[in-house]
Amino acid sequence: MTSLANYLIISAILFSIGAAGVLFRRNAIIIFMCIELMLNAVNLTLIAFSQFLGEQSGQVLVFFVMTVAAAEAAVGLAIVIAIYRNKETVHIDDLNLLKG
Amino acid sequence: MFDLIFYIFAFITVVGAAVTAIHRNIVYAAFALLFTFVGVAGLYVMANADFLAVTQMMVYVGGILILLIFGVMLTNRIQSANIVVNAGPKPVVAILSLGLLAILCAAFFGPSATHSEKSKDGKTASVSSWSNYTQQPWAATQWNKDANERILSEKFGAPSEVKTKEGSSGTSVEIGKLLLSDYLLPFEIVSIVLLVALIGATMIARKEPTLEEEALSESLS
Numbered sequence: 001m002t003s004l005a006n007y008l009i010i011s012a013i014l015f016s017i018g019a020a021g022v023l024f025r026r027n028a029i030i031i032f033m034c035i036e037l038m039l040n041a042v043n044l045t046l047i048a049f050s051q052f053l054g055e056q057s058g059q060v061l062v063f064f065v066m067t068v069a070a071a072e073a074a075v076g077l078a079i080v081i082a083i084y085r086n087k088e089t090v091h092i093d094d095l096n097l098l099k100g
Numbered sequence: 101m102f103d104l105i106f107y108i109f110a111f112i113t114v115v116g117a118a119v120t121a122i123h124r125n126i127v128y129a130a131f132a133l134l135f136t137f138v139g140v141a142g143l144y145v146m147a148n149a150d151f152l153a154v155t156q157m158m159v160y161v162g163g164i165l166i167l168l169i170f171g172v173m174l175t176n177r178i179q180s181a182n183i184v185v186n187a188g189p190k191p192v193v194a195i196l197s198l199g200l201l202a203i204l205c206a207a208f209f210g211p212s213a214t215h216s217e218k219s220k221d222g223k224t225a226s227v228s229s230w231s232n233y234t235q236q237p238w239a240a241t242q243w244n245k246d247a248n249e250r251i252l253s254e255k256f257g258a259p260s261e262v263k264t265k266e267g268s269s270g271t272s273v274e275i276g277k278l279l280l281s282d283y284l285l286p287f288e289i290v291s292i293v294l295l296v297a298l299i300g301a302t303m304i305a306r307k308e309p310t311l312e313e314e315a316l317s318e319s320l321s
Binding site: 002005006007008009010012013014015016017018019020021023024025027028029030032033034036037040043044047048050051056057059060062063064066067068069070071072073074075077078079080081082084085090 | 102103106110113114117118120121122126129130133136137140143144146147148149151152155156159160163164167168170171172174175176190193194196197198200201204205208209271274275278279282283286290293294296297298300301302303304305307
């Protein structure tokens with residue numbers, strides 16, 4: 001029997017995998033992918049609760065989250081490409097200009 | 101049957117996410133991310149969110165994923181086959197993410213996540229959210245449908261014009277009405293955010309003209 005609990009568990013797993021990926025990987029583009037994973041997990045929770053409560057406002061919120069995710073991906077990748085042009089790397093351990 | 105499809109989509113989603121997070125080859129990670137996005141879109145469909153499932157496919161699979169693959173292409177020298185990145189297992193990260201999972205599950209289902217429910221004889225009883233979440237009817241109940249129709253008719257008059265076909269009432273009607281009534285200001289702000297992001301991304305990723313090129317363009321103009 002599919003219920004809200006199944007959705008919540010899946011989104012918790014998805015969010016944890018995304019967070020682990022952000023901490024674990026050292027490539028900026030993979031970190032982007034893991035951020036998208038976490039945003040998807042949050043969207044899944046919102047949709048599950050919106051269905052559970054019989055209320056559509058949660059889905060409107062998901063719509064806004066998707067829009068902001070698209071903007072974030074575009075600007076973030078532009079920054080990554082600009083960094084790559086200057087430093088020839090996207091390995092975040094090499095980007096330590098601000099390190100004291 | 102419904103449950104089987106749900107578990108298939110859940111499996112695709114979680115396995116794709118795990119491969120994205122741990123695979124050493126960036127291109128394979130991006131490909132696994134495709135499966136995750138499609139699985140999440142399937143889960144949206146199972147939760148009666150048809151409009152958002154289509155939006156997920158168009159925005160994530162058709163837009164963000166392609167953008168990410170472009171990023172991989174532009175920031176790695178493919179000819180030198182240097183797209184494999186190091187990722188050794190780190191126990192601290194595993195412990196941290198498992199702890200995060202435990203915290204999330206505790207927040208969703210733990211002992212503090214109860215809510216008091218008034219029974220018919222006036223007594224309030226504390227119900228754990230686990231039993232509430234697993235035992236409440238999941239698919240759109242009659243109560244939910246009635247409540248939706250009541251809210252819509254309060255907002256927009258008689259329900260005759262918002263009535264959709266019996267049994268196939270999609271969510272796009274309600275989402276459209278909410279976007280242009282309660283959420284009109286965020287909707288407009290988000291469109292400005294998209295415009296600013298478009299211009300900003302173009303500006304940041306643009307190639308800076310070198311000194312000779314600047315002198316050339318000045319002498320030409």
